[in-house]
Amino acid sequence: MRDLQSEPLVQVEDLKMHFPIYSGVLRRHTGDVKAVDGVSFTIQPGETLGLVGESGCGKSTVGRALLRLYEPTAGRVVIEGEDIATLDAEALRLKRPTMQMVFQDPQASLNPRMTLSAIIAEPMVEHSRMTADERQARVFELMDAVGLNRRFANRYPHEFSGGQRQRIGIARALALNPKFIVCDEPIAALDVSIQAQVVNLLEDLQDKLGLTYLFISHDLSMVRHIADRVAVMYLGRIAELSPRDALYDQPLHPYAEALLSAVNEPDPNRARRTRIILKGDVPSPANPPAGCSFCTRCPKVMDICHRDRPELAEVQPGRLVACHLYTAAGSTGASEVNEPPIQQGATQ
Amino acid sequence: MPDGAAPVLDVRGLKTVFRTRGGEIHAVNSVSFHLKRGEVLGVVGESGSGKSVTMMSLIGLLPSPPAEVREGSVLLGDSDLLKISPEDLRQIRGARVGFVFQDPMTSLNPVFTVGMQIMEPLREHMGMDKRQAEARAAELLELVGIPDARKRLKSYPHQFSGGMRQRVMIAIALACNPDVLIADEPTTALDVTIQAQILELVKELRQKLGMAIIWITHDLGVIANIADRVMVMYGGQVAEHAPVKDLFAHPRHPYTRALLKTIPAITGHRDARLQVIEGQPPILSAAPTACPFRARCAHAMEVCSRENPQRHAVDDAPLGHGHDVACHWAPEGADA
Numbered sequence: 234m235r236d237l238q239s240e241p242l243v244q245v246e247d248l249k250m251h252f253p254i255y256s257g258v259l260r261r262h263t264g265d266v267k268a269v270d271g272v273s274f275t276i277q278p279g280e281t282l283g284l285v286g287e288s289g290c291g292k293s294t295v296g297r298a299l300l301r302l303y304e305p306t307a308g309r310v311v312i313e314g315e316d317i318a319t320l321d322a323e324a325l326r327l328k329r330p331t332m333q334m335v336f337q338d339p340q341a342s343l344n345p346r347m348t349l350s351a352i353i354a355e356p357m358v359e360h361s362r363m364t365a366d367e368r369q370a371r372v373f374e375l376m377d378a379v380g381l382n383r384r385f386a387n388r389y390p391h392e393f394s395g396g397q398r399q400r401i402g403i404a405r406a407l408a409l410n411p412k413f414i415v416c417d418e419p420i421a422a423l424d425v426s427i428q429a430q431v432v433n434l435l436e437d438l439q440d441k442l443g444l445t446y447l448f449i450s451h452d453l454s455m456v457r458h459i460a461d462r463v464a465v466m467y468l469g470r471i472a473e474l475s476p477r478d479a480l481y482d483q484p485l486h487p488y489a490e491a492l493l494s495a496v497n498e499p500d501p502n503r504a505r506r507t508r509i510i511l512k513g514d515v516p517s518p519a520n521p522p523a524g525c526s527f528c529t530r531c532p533k534v535m536d537i538c539h540r541d542r543p544e545l546a547e548v549q550p551g552r553l554v555a556c557h558l559y560t561a562a563g564s565t566g567a568s569e570v571n572e573p574p575i576q577q578g579a580t581q
Numbered sequence: 582m583p584d585g586a587a588p589v590l591d592v593r594g595l596k597t598v599f600r601t602r603g604g605e606i607h608a609v610n611s612v613s614f615h616l617k618r619g620e621v622l623g624v625v626g627e628s629g630s631g632k633s634v635t636m637m638s639l640i641g642l643l644p645s646p647p648a649e650v651r652e653g654s655v656l657l658g659d660s661d662l663l664k665i666s667p668e669d670l671r672q673i674r675g676a677r678v679g680f681v682f683q684d685p686m687t688s689l690n691p692v693f694t695v696g697m698q699i700m701e702p703l704r705e706h707m708g709m710d711k712r713q714a715e716a717r718a719a720e721l722l723e724l725v726g727i728p729d730a731r732k733r734l735k736s737y738p739h740q741f742s743g744g745m746r747q748r749v750m751i752a753i754a755l756a757c758n759p760d761v762l763i764a765d766e767p768t769t770a771l772d773v774t775i776q777a778q779i780l781e782l783v784k785e786l787r788q789k790l791g792m793a794i795i796w797i798t799h800d801l802g803v804i805a806n807i808a809d810r811v812m813v814m815y816g817g818q819v820a821e822h823a824p825v826k827d828l829f830a831h832p833r834h835p836y837t838r839a840l841l842k843t844i845p846a847i848t849g850h851r852d853a854r855l856q857v858i859e860g861q862p863p864i865l866s867a868a869p870t871a872c873p874f875r876a877r878c879a880h881a882m883e884v885c886s887r888e889n890p891q892r893h894a895v896d897d898a899p900l901g902h903g904h905d906v907a908c909h910w911a912p913e914g915a916d917a
Contacts, residue, residue, distance in 0.1 A: 287772035288743075394861055424627040425799060426858040429843040433855055451772065458845035458855060481847065495777040496847050497802025501825045503848075510781055511774045514742045 241275035242445050243299070243413060248272045248308035248318075250291070250298045254519060266519045268294040270469035271308075273545065278412070281439065281446040283460030283477070285453055285492070289515055291469040292449050293337075296415040299447065300332050301325060312413060330360050330409035337418035339398030343390040349376075349401055350386040356408040375404040378441075379434060396427035403434065407442070415447045420455065432459055453496050457481050465489045468526040469518050471545055474553040485554045487533045525557065533558060588615035588656075589760045589793045590639075595653035597631075597638045600646055607865045608634045610817045611653075613892075613901060616761060619787060621794045623808030623825065625801060625840075629862050631817035632797050636763050640678050641670050657761070676706035679754030683766035685746035689738040695722075695749045696734030702756045721752040726782055744775035748782070758790065765797045780807055801844060805829060813837050816863045816873025819892060823904035833895055833904070833911040835878045872909065880910040 250269035253262050269291040276282045286292045298305045301317050310317040312332055320328060333356075336342035343352055353375055354368045363371065373383050379400040390398055399419060406414055416435065420428040432455060438444060450456050456463055457477060464474040465486065473486035484490040491509040511530045516522055522529050528538040537557050548559040597609035609631045616622050626632040637643045638650045639662060655662040657677060662670060674680070682688040690698060699721055700714040709717065715734065722730035725748040738746055747767060754762055764783070768776040784807065787794060796807055804811055804825065811828045813821040813836065821834040832838045842856040860877040872878070875885040888909070895911070896903040 287774060396861070424862070425801075425840060426627060426843055426862075429855040429857040430859075433857060436854070453773070454845045454847040457847060457851065491774060493847065495773040497776075497780075497800065497806045498847055499801040499805050499829065499841060499844050501805045501829050503805075508777060510777050514744060514775070515772075 239278060242278040242280075242313060243276040243447070244309070244311040245275070245295075245299065246273050246309040246311075248295065248298060248310060249306040250294050250303055251306040264519055266517075267469050267521060268518055269298060269305075270518075270521075272466075272469075272471055274464055274471065274474055276413075276445055276447060278445055279439070279443055280462065281448050281460045283456035283463040284447060284449045284466060285451060285456050285463060286466035287451060287492075287515060289468075289518065290466040291518070292451075292466050293417050295466070296334070296417045296447060296449050300334055300415055302334070326360075330356070331411055332413045332415070333406035333409070333411040334415045334417060335399070335402050335406050335419045337421050339395060339402050339422065340390070342402055343398060345390055348387050348389055349381070349393075352390070352401060353404045353408055356405060360409055371408065372404075375407055378407065378438065379404045394427075395423050396430055399423060399431050400434065403431075403438070407438065410442075411444070413445045413447070415449070417449045418451070419448075420452070421450070428455065435459065453493060465492065468515060468521055470526060470555065471553070472527065472555055474545070476551055479549075479552055485548065485552060485559065486527075486556050487531050487558070488527050491532070525555075588617050589658070590616040591654075591656040592635075592639065593654050593656075595635060595638060595655065596651040597634055597643070598649050598651055600649060604866055607868050608648075608817050609638060610865075610869055612814075612817075612819055613653075614812055614819070614822070615901060616793045616795065618760075618793055619791045620810065621787065621796055621808050623804040623811040624795060624797045624814060625799060625804055625811060626814035627799060627862055629865075630814040631865075632814045633765050634817075635814070636765060636795060636797060639763070640674050640680070641667070642674075642680070672706065675702040675759075676757045677760050679757070679759035679762045681747070681750050681754045681762065681764040681767045683769050685743055685750050685770065686738075688750060689746060691738055694735050694737055695741070696736075699734070699749070699753050699756055702753065706757045717756070718752075721756060722749070724755070724786070725749070725752045726778075727752075744771055744778060747771060747775075747779055751779075751782070751786075755786065755790070755792075759792060761793050761795065763795045763797070766799070767796075768803060769798065769800070776803075783807065801841065813840075816869070817865050818869070818873060818889075819907060820874065821904075821906045821908075822892070822901065827896075827904045831904075833906040834874075834908050835880050835910065836874050839877075839879070872907075878910075882909060884909050 248269055249271055251265035251267050254264045254266060255261060256263045272295055284292045284295060297303050299310055305318050308318060315328060350372045353372045357363050357368045357371060372386065376383055381397065381400050420431050423431060436459065439446065448456065448459055460477050462476050463480050465472045465488065467488050473489045480489065484493050491511050494508040509532060513530050516529055524540050525538040525543050528534050531538065535557060543555045543557045543560060545553045545555040548554045593613045595609055595612045599606040599608055612635050624632045639655050650663055653663065657673065696718055699718040703709045703714040703717055718734055719730045722733060727733055727745060727748055741749060768779050771779065798804060808825045811823060811825050812819055813834065815836050821837045832841055839856065839858045843858060845855060858877050863873045869889045871887065872885040872890050875881045890907045890909045892900060892905045892907040894900045894903055894905045
């Protein structure tokens, strides 16, 4: 189903999203919050790219800038051959049906004064020439597809549970037959037993409609389940981008390693193993450390990490890592990337 | 952990009802458990399972009306917390029972320095003067791993990050050396790497201070990491109770079994499809006369809609001390 040789559906190059800080009496521009600072990746048609990281790492901002819900500061976002970042308003409007979003909070992303059928039909009113009857038929079709009972069509969002509301959000995203859907923490607000229902639904829809997902989440075990490849973000940049199994078997970037080791496994025998406990907090993206952004917390930090910022580079086939442990500058045995590279850091 | 000792906290037959305009909500139904010194009891359940309401009922933190604790007893040492006066209860809260809430952003007062907030229980309950309290507050901040403690006493909550604020909350809860610490989803709002820091901290503090901890969460991974015993709640009742290893190795209740299967693993085998628990949690509008899980249960039998199952032991230990389950179907014997 997934053809890795084909043209990527989504191609992001050096995406930057800076939010200006104004301070002082004159509200002068005194700095920027670099929420996303040079992110590049591609997504193949039919693929699910997982985007993980802790709060404040910029993963949601990437999702929003990708669909141009924010105006990106710099960079290119090519979806189906068109650069979203530079389209004018009308061209962008015409492009919208191909790319949709499912939001985290189904409570806040549904208008409480609109009925379910009005919510799902709204994108069609805006973007298609369907008649009211055609729209209604399509609404029912979508409700069937996401597992909502047709009887509920005239109810309001508050009458539904969290899981059902998320189904409404998914139905709305599907209304215009999109190719690409950004799922921004779609299950974070749901109970464990409901999360699995929604994830299965997303997977079924992907199989049936050939959708491409960017799945943004902080839930590493759910991302392992749903994603084909996973990008780990830290402080506005991608630390590692690897195929799922490779990443979870042997994370290469020290941050990816620490992040995975911090996950609590539902197994008392494994959960109490020794983990890598990172010291301190994530630095502010308004004032990131010089050099590698992870150098303040990295257990394998070297001198060079405080000076030079490592670039994302392919260190094994298909695996991109931004870390000096894997570059010639950081180690003498750059070709031996399979060796546990901690020694170089420890001898300094 | 320590066996045979008298429990610090003994809760029996607790029943809490909310009176609303739409009728009564039976949020907690006959919940019983106990807690020994130095032990961590994990309480798992989905939203609406009654796990938080149970713990808030214990120490009178629910607004009444609409809440009403109808039945039961809560023995802390010799005193029944449900019978003593509000003033006595106030003396116990913060002094003998500490509470850490889920959201460190909203449970600290933004207009007071964290120093003042840590010193408040010390001066209130321990009768310390300002200087003593300040010294102790600095000690506490150091204990929970906040660097430069003396200086940070003068900071306001907004000057701390989420993880640091949760540490401050823990420092406040620990201020008077409580016998029991109730932690209600203390790490849910935090990132995984910060969550790992807090879990390590709590484990370390338990070793050092020997207090008993009730840890409420919906995250089975956290439970596996920190709890000695686990109580699984569903629909306002205890569905299953067991030592942590037993629970994960031999879950008996269909709900526990299903719950363990819905979580995808981070290592090892990866299922092509996630197991789901179909349906929605129950609405507890009447006192239960049937099993609350029956509508979603794969093993539901005729008796399940007639009779609410009682907890019964599945091993040799007395009820409430070993593995017990409230289910008509649950298999008995060692190898389930």
